[in-house]
Amino acid sequence: MPDFTLSLTINGAAHDLTLDTRTTLLDLLREHLGLTGAKKGCDHGQCGSCTVLLDGRRIKSCLALAVAHDGAEVTSIEGLADGDAMHPIQAAFIEHDAFQCGYCTPGQILSAVAMLDEAREGWPSFATADLQAEPALDEREIRERMSGNLCRCGAYANIVPAIHDAATR
Amino acid sequence: MRPFTYERPTDAASAVALLGDAGPAARYLGGGTNLVDLMKLGVESPDVLVDVTRLPHDRIEELDGGGLRIGAAVRNSDLAADRRVREAYPVLAQSVLAGASGQLRNMATVGGNLLQRTRCAYFTDVTKACNKREGGTGCPARAGHHRNHAILGHSEACVATHPSDMAVALAALGATVHVEGHDGPRTIPMPGLHRLPGDEPQRDTELRPGELVTAVELPALELARRSAYRKVRERASFAFALVSVAAALDVRDGVVEDCRIALGAVAHVPWRALRTEEALRGRPATEAAFGEAADAELAAADPLPENAFKVPLARRVIVRTLEELSR
Numbered sequence: 001m002p003d004f005t006l007s008l009t010i011n012g013a014a015h016d017l018t019l020d021t022r023t024t025l026l027d028l029l030r031e032h033l034g035l036t037g038a039k040k041g042c043d044h045g046q047c048g049s050c051t052v053l054l055d056g057r058r059i060k061s062c063l064a065l066a067v068a069h070d071g072a073e074v075t076s077i078e079g080l081a082d083g084d085a086m087h088p089i090q091a092a093f094i095e096h097d098a099f100q101c102g103y104c105t106p107g108q109i110l111s112a113v114a115m116l117d118e119a120r121e122g123w124p125s126f127a128t129a130d131l132q133a134e135p136a137l138d139e140r141e142i143r144e145r146m147s148g149n150l151c152r153c154g155a156y157a158n159i160v161p162a163i164h165d166a167a168t169r
Numbered sequence: 170m171r172p173f174t175y176e177r178p179t180d181a182a183s184a185v186a187l188l189g190d191a192g193p194a195a196r197y198l199g200g201g202t203n204l205v206d207l208m209k210l211g212v213e214s215p216d217v218l219v220d221v222t223r224l225p226h227d228r229i230e231e232l233d234g235g236g237l238r239i240g241a242a243v244r245n246s247d248l249a250a251d252r253r254v255r256e257a258y259p260v261l262a263q264s265v266l267a268g269a270s271g272q273l274r275n276m277a278t279v280g281g282n283l284l285q286r287t288r289c290a291y292f293t294d295v296t297k298a299c300n301k302r303e304g305g306t307g308c309p310a311r312a313g314h315h316r317n318h319a320i321l322g323h324s325e326a327c328v329a330t331h332p333s334d335m336a337v338a339l340a341a342l343g344a345t346v347h348v349e350g351h352d353g354p355r356t357i358p359m360p361g362l363h364r365l366p367g368d369e370p371q372r373d374t375e376l377r378p379g380e381l382v383t384a385v386e387l388p389a390l391e392l393a394r395r396s397a398y399r400k401v402r403e404r405a406s407f408a409f410a411l412v413s414v415a416a417a418l419d420v421r422d423g424v425v426e427d428c429r430i431a432l433g434a435v436a437h438v439p440w441r442a443l444r445t446e447e448a449l450r451g452r453p454a455t456e457a458a459f460g461e462a463a464d465a466e467l468a469a470a471d472p473l474p475e476n477a478f479k480v481p482l483a484r485r486v487i488v489r490t491l492e493e494l495s496r
Binding site: 126131 | 198206246249263406
C-alpha cells in the first residue's frame with residue numbers, strides 16, 4: 001500500500017503519522033487515534049456528522065484525505081472544551097435540550113462554532129438579503145448556514161434556539 | 170478504494186508534468202468533495218493523485234482595467250465572502266452560496282467546482298449502465314428516472330445535467346478560464362469550457378488530457394453590479410437545482426439596455442440564454458417582455474416525460490428574477 005508520512009496537530013497534540021494514502025481524516029480520528037466523537041453517518045459529505053475544524057474552519061472529515069492536510073491543526077469534539085469548562089455552544093445545547101439520540105451532535109456543535117466565526121467575519125449566506133450588510137443571525141440565517149448538518153431525530157426546533165442563544169450572548 | 174500514490178507539487182508546470190508522467194488514470198485533487206466521493210463509489214479509481222491546492226493559485230487579484238482574477242485553488246467560501254465579488258458580481262457570490270453546505274464550501278476549490286461531475290444517479294451507481302461513465306454501455310436515465318435531467322441540448326447518449334451553481338454565474342458573466350497544459354497556457358471563454366454530450370458524453374469539458382485549470386478571470390462588467398442568482402430546488406437548502414437562473418440587468422428609463430442570462434440544471438452545460446438576451450435588449454422591462462424573452466430560449470426545449478415541468482418552471486424563474494432586478 002502506498003504510505004505517506006505527515007504531521008498533524010490534533011486537539012493541541014502533535015502527531016507524526018505514516019498512513020495509507022486512502023485514509024480520510026475521519027478514519028484517522030476514529031480508527032487510528034480512538035477519537036470517536038466525529039461520526040461516520042453517510043461517509044459521502046451529505047450528513048455533517050463527521051464535521052471537524054481544520055485550521056479553524058469547519059469541514060467534512062469523511063471527504064478530506066489526511067495526506068492532503070499535512071501540517072494542519074484539527075479540532076474534534078474531544079478538543080473543544082477547556083478542561084472541565086464546556087464551550088458555550090456545548091453549554092447552550094445542554095440548556096436547550098438540543099439533541100435526542102446525540103449522533104449528529106458533535107458535528108452540529110463544531111459546525112455551529114465555526115459558523116458563528118464565519119458570521120463574525122461578515123460572511124454572507126444564501127439567506128442574506130443584502131450582501132454588503134453585516135449578517136444578522138435570525139432563525140432563517142441559522143437554518144441556512146447549518147444546512148450541512150442533518151438531524152434524523154428532528155431536533156432542529158431546539159438546535160436553532162441553542163445556536164441563536166449562544167450567538168447573542 | 171483503489172490504492173494511489175499522492176503528489177504535492179508547488180508550481181503549475183510540475184503539476185502538469187506529474188500528471189502527464191503518471192498516465193491516464195491520474196487525477197488532479199482540489200478540495201476532494203466530489204473526487205474523493207466518486208473514489209469511494211468506485212466511479213473514479215485513480216492510481217495517482219496530484220494535489221493542486223498548494224499551487225500559488227489561492228488569491229483573488231484585481232486586473233488592470235477592471236475585472237478580477239480568481240485563482241483556481243481559491244476556496245468557494247473565500248470567493249463568496251470576498252468584498253469585491255459581493256459588490257461587483259453579486260450573482261457570483263450568490264451562486265456559490267447557493268451550492269453545497271458551509272463545510273463543503275470551505276473545502277471545495279473554484280477549479281474543482283467547475284470540473285465536478287454530474288449527480289445523475291446512474292452515473293454514480295457502478296452497477297448501472299452509463300454512457301458518461303463507460304461509453305457505449307447505454308443510458309438508463311432516458312427511460313428511467315430523469316426528473317432532474319436536461320431539457321436542452323441533450324442527446325440519445327446522455328441526458329445528464331451539469332450540477333454547478335457557480336458555473337452558471339460564470340457563464341452569464343462571460344468569464345475566461347485559464348488553463349495550463351503540456352503545450353503551455355491557453356484560455357477558454359465561458360460558457361465554452363463545458364460541452365454538450367453528443368455521442369461522447371464521457372467528456373464533460375473541452376479540456377485536453379492533462380490540462381489544469383489555473384484561474385478564472387471576470388471581465389469588468391458594470392451591469393453585473395445589478396445581478397442575482399435564483400435557484401429552485403426540492404428543499405430549502407443543501408440540494409442541487411431543479412432550475413436556476415443567473416442574470417444581470419441594466420434597465421434605463423424602463424427599457425432593457427443590456428442583460429446577461431444563463432440557466433442551470435437544464436443542460437449538460439451551464440446554458441447561456443443568448444436568445445433571451447437578444448429578445449430583451451431594447452425592449453420595455455415588463456413582465457410580458459420577460460416572458461416572451463424566456464419563451465424565445467425555451468422554444469428549443471425537448472423535455473423528457475418526467476421533467477416537462479422544468480420548461481414552465483424555467484420560464485417563471487427567468488421572469489421572476491428579471492422582475493426583481495428591474496425594480
